[in-house]
Amino acid sequence: MRLLKVLLPLAAVVCLGATLDKDDAWVAPRKNYWAFQKPVRPEVPGLKGAWIKTPVDAFVLEALRAKGLEPSKPLDKTQLLRRVTLDLTGLPPTPEELSAFLKDESAGAYENVVERLLASPHYAERWAQKWLDIVRYGDTNGYELDAERTHAWRYRDYVIRAFQKDKPYDRFVMEQIAGDELWPGDKGALIATGFHRAGPIHLVGGNQDEDMNRQEVLTEMTGALGSVFMGMTVGCARCHNHKFDPIPQADYYKLQAVLAATEFDDISISTKEEHERHKAAVKEYKSKESVITDAIKAIEKPYRDRMKEEKRKKLAPEFAAAMAIPKAKRTEDQRRLAGEAEAQLKVSWDEVLAVLTPADTAKRTALRKKLHALEREAPEEPAHAYAVKNAAMAPVSFVLKVGDYKMKQQTVLPGFLRVLNDEVAPVEPEGRRSALAKWLANAENPLTARVMVNRIWQARMGVGIVATPNDFGVLGQRPTNQKLLDWLATEFVAKEWSVRSMDRLIVTSSVYKQAAEHDAKKAEVDPQNKLYWRMNRRRLDGEFLRDGALAVAGVLNTKMFGRPMKVPIEREVYDLIFTEGEPDNLWPVELDERDHYRRSLYLLNKRTVRLPMLANFDQPDAMTSCPVRPVSTHSLQALSLLNSDMMRGAARKFAARLEKECTGDAACRIKRAYMLALAREPEAAELSQAREFVAGGGPWEDFALAMLNRNEFVYVP
Numbered sequence: 149m150r151l152l153k154v155l156l157p158l159a160a161v162v163c164l165g166a167t168l169d170k171d172d173a174w175v176a177p178r179k180n181y182w183a184f185q186k187p188v189r190p191e192v193p194g195l196k197g198a199w200i201k202t203p204v205d206a207f208v209l210e211a212l213r214a215k216g217l218e219p220s221k222p223l224d225k226t227q228l229l230r231r232v233t234l235d236l237t238g239l240p241p242t243p244e245e246l247s248a249f250l251k252d253e254s255a256g257a258y259e260n261v262v263e264r265l266l267a268s269p270h271y272a273e274r275w276a277q278k279w280l281d282i283v284r285y286g287d288t289n290g291y292e293l294d295a296e297r298t299h300a301w302r303y304r305d306y307v308i309r310a311f312q313k314d315k316p317y318d319r320f321v322m323e324q325i326a327g328d329e330l331w332p333g334d335k336g337a338l339i340a341t342g343f344h345r346a347g348p349i350h351l352v353g354g355n356q357d358e359d360m361n362r363q364e365v366l367t368e369m370t371g372a373l374g375s376v377f378m379g380m381t382v383g384c385a386r387c388h389n390h391k392f393d394p395i396p397q398a399d400y401y402k403l404q405a406v407l408a409a410t411e412f413d414d415i416s417i418s419t420k421e422e423h424e425r426h427k428a429a430v431k432e433y434k435s436k437e438s439v440i441t442d443a444i445k446a447i448e449k450p451y452r453d454r455m456k457e458e459k460r461k462k463l464a465p466e467f468a469a470a471m472a473i474p475k476a477k478r479t480e481d482q483r484r485l486a487g488e489a490e491a492q493l494k495v496s497w498d499e500v501l502a503v504l505t506p507a508d509t510a511k512r513t514a515l516r517k518k519l520h521a522l523e524r525e526a527p528e529e530p531a532h533a534y535a536v537k538n539a540a541m542a543p544v545s546f547v548l549k550v551g552d553y554k555m556k557q558q559t560v561l562p563g564f565l566r567v568l569n570d571e572v573a574p575v576e577p578e579g580r581r582s583a584l585a586k587w588l589a590n591a592e593n594p595l596t597a598r599v600m601v602n603r604i605w606q607a608r609m610g611v612g613i614v615a616t617p618n619d620f621g622v623l624g625q626r627p628t629n630q631k632l633l634d635w636l637a638t639e640f641v642a643k644e645w646s647v648r649s650m651d652r653l654i655v656t657s658s659v660y661k662q663a664a665e666h667d668a669k670k671a672e673v674d675p676q677n678k679l680y681w682r683m684n685r686r687r688l689d690g691e692f693l694r695d696g697a698l699a700v701a702g703v704l705n706t707k708m709f710g711r712p713m714k715v716p717i718e719r720e721v722y723d724l725i726f727t728e729g730e731p732d733n734l735w736p737v738e739l740d741e742r743d744h745y746r747r748s749l750y751l752l753n754k755r756t757v758r759l760p761m762l763a764n765f766d767q768p769d770a771m772t773s774c775p776v777r778p779v780s781t782h783s784l785q786a787l788s789l790l791n792s793d794m795m796r797g798a799a800r801k802f803a804a805r806l807e808k809e810c811t812g813d814a815a816c817r818i819k820r821a822y823m824l825a826l827a828r829e830p831e832a833a834e835l836s837q838a839r840e841f842v843a844g845g846g847p848w849e850d851f852a853l854a855m856l857n858r859n860e861f862v863y864v865p
Contacts (some may be wrong), residue, residue, distance in 0.1 A: 171396040178394035187634035207632035220682040227865035237270035272312035286770035290348030290755040303342030317645035318589035326581035363553040379599035387551040393621040402563035405545035409577035418530035429527035597637040610684030617775035628678040690765030691748035701801035712752035799853035
C-alpha cells in the first residue's frame with residue numbers, strides 16, 4: 149500500500165508529461181498557418197499615378213489590377229466631408245463646416261479637415277462606442293436581476309480618454325489586462341482592469357454553488373480575452389481540444405489559470421476625507437428617509453398585523469406547533485419548520501395594496517412619491533474603480549473534462565498558447581496578469597497588431613480585411629489582401645501603436661474616397677467587393693442615427709463623461725424591468741431635460757431593457773463580444789424612424805430650429821433643413837415639392853420628420 153501511494157503521484161506526472169508531448173506533436177505542424185506567423189513587412193508595390201496617395205492605395209491597386217479591375221470614381225467634396233465626419237465622429241457636418249471646406253481650395257484642404265476631426269473629442273466617443281461593443285460592455289449585470297453597476301461607467305470613460313489621448317495600443321492592452329500590477333497607484337490603469345468585468349455575470353439570491361459560479365466567471369473572462377485581443381475562439385477548447393485551431397484543451401486551462409488568481413472588487417479611489425463626508429451625508433439622508441418610511445409603515449401596520457394573524461390561523465398543525473415553542477428550545481427539525489412557517493406568514497406589498505382603503509392608498513401613494521423625490525438627493529457614493537485585484541492565494545487549476553467543474557483532471561500551471569510560444573506565467577498570484585499583458589502587447593506576438601489594424605480598417609471601410617474580426621483561426625475568413633494587412637500591422641507597431649495614425653492613413657487614401665456606386669461589370673469579377681473597387685454602402689448605427697437627429701435638431705448635449713443617463717422610455721419597455729418589489733420608480737428619468745439629449749454613448753446600457761430605437765437598428769445585447777454589428781432590414785425600423793417618441797421629438801425641435809433661424813421665410817427653412825440634415829442644397833424638384841407641401845398646410849414638423857427619414861440621412865455616403 150505504501151508503495152502504491154508513492155507510485156500514484158509519479159504516474160500522474162508521467163501521464164501529464166505524455167499529454168503535453170502529445171499536444172506538442174499535435175500543435176507543431178499547425179504553427180505554419182498564416183495568422184500564427186509574425187507579420188513580415190512587405191515592400192510597397194511600385195505603382196505610380198495620381199490615384200496613389202498612400203501605401204494603402206498601392207496595395208489595393210495592385211490587387212485590383214491583378215483581376216483586371218480599376219478603382220471607382222471619387223466622391224465629390226460635399227459627400228466626402230459628410231462621410232469622413234460621420235465616420236470619425238458619428239455626427240453629421242454642420243453647414244458652416246461644409247462652407248469652410250468648399251471655400252478652401254488649398255491642396256491640403258481635406259487633410260486639414262481630417263486633422264480637425266481626429267482632434268475632436270467626438271472622435272474618441274466614436275471609437276469608444278466601437279470598443280465597448282467588442283468588450284461586451286454594459287452598465288448592468290444581465291440575466292434575471294440585471295442589477296445596475298454603480299461604478300462601471302468609469303471604465304467607459306477610461307476608454308474615451310484613451311482614444312482622446314491616442315494612448316498607444318500596446319499600453320491600452322496592458323492596462324486593461326494588468327494595470328493594477330504594472331502601474332500601481334495609477335487610478336486610470338486600475339479602472340482599466342474593469343475590462344475583466346465588462347461582460348455579464350449571473351448574480352442571483354438564494355443558495356449558490358460557488359464553485360460553479362466561479363467557473364462561469366473564469367469561462368467568461370477567458371473567452372473575452374481570446375476574442376478581443378487575440379481574435380481567436382479560444383472558448384472552443386474549453387471542453388476538448390479545439391476542433392479546427394491548434395489550441396489544446398490544456399492550453400485553454402493554462403490561459404484560464406492566469407486569471408484564476410484574479411478577484412473582482414470595487415476599489416476605492418477616493419480620499420479619507422471624501423469617505424467621511426459621505427458617511428455624514430448618508431446619516432443625514434437616512435434620518436430624512438426614516439421619517440417617510442416610518443409613516444408608510446404606520447399606515448400598513450394594522451393591515452399587515454391583521455393579515456399575518458389570518459395566515460397564522462391557517463398554518464398546518466406541525467408549523468403552528470413549531471412556532472409555539474420558544475426559539476431557544478426548538479430542535480433542529482422544529483427550527484426548520486418554524487423558518488418555513490415564518491415565510492408563509494410574510495405579507496407582501498401587493499397583498500397590502502389590495503386591502504388598503506382608498507384614503508390610506510392615497511396617503512401611502514403621496515408618501516411613496518415623496519420618498520422617490522428624496523431618493524434623488526441620496527448622497528453619491530465616493531468614487532470606486534470597478535476593477536480587479538489579486539487573490540491572497542492562487543487556487544490550483546485543472547483541466548476540466550468536458551468543461552465540467554466537477555470533473556477535474558490533471559493540474560495545469562498558468563501559461564499561454566503554445567501555438568504562438570510556450571512561455572509560462574508566474575505561479576504566484578502577483579505577476580500572472582502582468583506576464584499575460586506583456587505577452588499580448590509584445591511586437592513579436594503575431595496576432596495583437598493584426599487584430600487591431602483589422603478592426604480599424606473595418607471601422608473605416610465597412611468590412612475588415614479579415615471579415616471575421618474575432619476569428620483569425622481556420623474557420624474564420626482568410627484575409628482578402630494579406631500583404632496589406634501585414635504592412636498595416638508592421639506600420640502600426642512602427643507608429644508606436646497609434647490608432648489615430650492608422651485612421652489618418654486610411655481616411656486620406658484614395659481607396660477610402662471612392663464612391664459607393666454599383667458597377668455591374670466589376671461586380672461580375674468581385675461581387676462581394678473583397679478587393680475594394682468601391683466603398684461599401686453602410687447604414688448608420690442606431691446610436692448615431694439618434695445622435696445625428698439630435699444634432700440636426702440643435703439640441704444635442706455634447707457634455708462628456710459621467711454616470712449613465714436614464715431618458716424617457718415607453719410604458720411597454722418600462723414593464724420589462726424586473727423587480728421583486730413595487731414597480732414604481734424603477735426608471736427615474738433625469739430631471740434636467742438637457743440630459744435627455746446626451747450622446748447615446750452616455751445612456752444607461754441595461755442589458756435586458758434596451759431602447760427600441762437602438763435595439764431596432766441592431767444594437768448588440770452586450771452578452772457576448774460584438775465585433776461586427778448585423779445589419780437587418782425590417783418594418784420596425786421604419787416605424788421607429790416615423791413614429792417613435794424620440795424621432796417625433798427630434799422633428800419638433802428641428803422644426804423649431806428652422807423657424808428660429810429663418811423666421812417666416814419658407815424657402816430659407818427648406819434650404820436650411822437640407823443643409824443641416826443632408827449637407828447639400830435641395831434640387832429644384834425637391835425645393836418645389838417641399839414648398840407645395842407646406843403651402844398646402846403641411847406641418848413643418850412633418851417636413852422635418854421626413855428629412856430625418858431620408859435614405860441620405862440614414863446612410864453614410
